[in-house]
Amino acid sequence: EAQVTQNPRYLITVTGKKLTVTCSQNMNHEYMSWYRQDPGLGLRQIYYSMNVEVTDKGDVPEGYKVSRKEKRNFPLILESPSPNQTSLYFCASSPGQVGSYGYTFGSGTRLTVV
């Protein structure tokens, strides 16, 4: 089954404790991206990657890191989480070429930072 797999689904952590949210896709997509969802703001892009070793900032990158060492994986790293990073996070992927492709989204990670 074609899918984007995110883990964990829920995570509660304390301020300052480094964490990683994993994302993996099995569709050989070039493009992967991380979004955060907050009430009234919709989804906002954090980081994206056009291919292996190619990453760039989205609209809200502060406090986050990413890496793309393999085509299928795109982990999101919070080096020192803060309460304002409490949110619902989505990983998404799509084919790299231009087209009217929608995205395939992961099932989301609900992160709470206390």
Next chain:
Amino acid sequence: AQTVTQSQPEMSVQEAETVTLSCTYDTSESDYYLFWYKQPPSRQMILVIRQEAYKQQNATENRFSVNFQKAAKSFSLKISDSQLGDAAMYFCAYRSWGVAAGNKLTFGGGTRVLVKP
């Protein structure tokens, strides 16, 4: 930068009736894509319908259809014969045409649809 606005935080519809969700966007580009996504309580993001800006014909997918007004920069979603399973948050999204844009989706704030039995 592009912006997407959904002016209705919440809409309520009777089962079997029709509801229309509004979406407006701001862009200086002439070619782009527009999408509606559904997010049920499971949190999964589900693509409902897509529209290419160069196509004048409005997209339809079963009970879902759009009214795309390019000059007005409006992209509304109509849900006909509403069903209980249509209850969800709906997001309008914009995507630029070019690869240089990074394939980014710009989302509106969402509209919650409630379906009354």
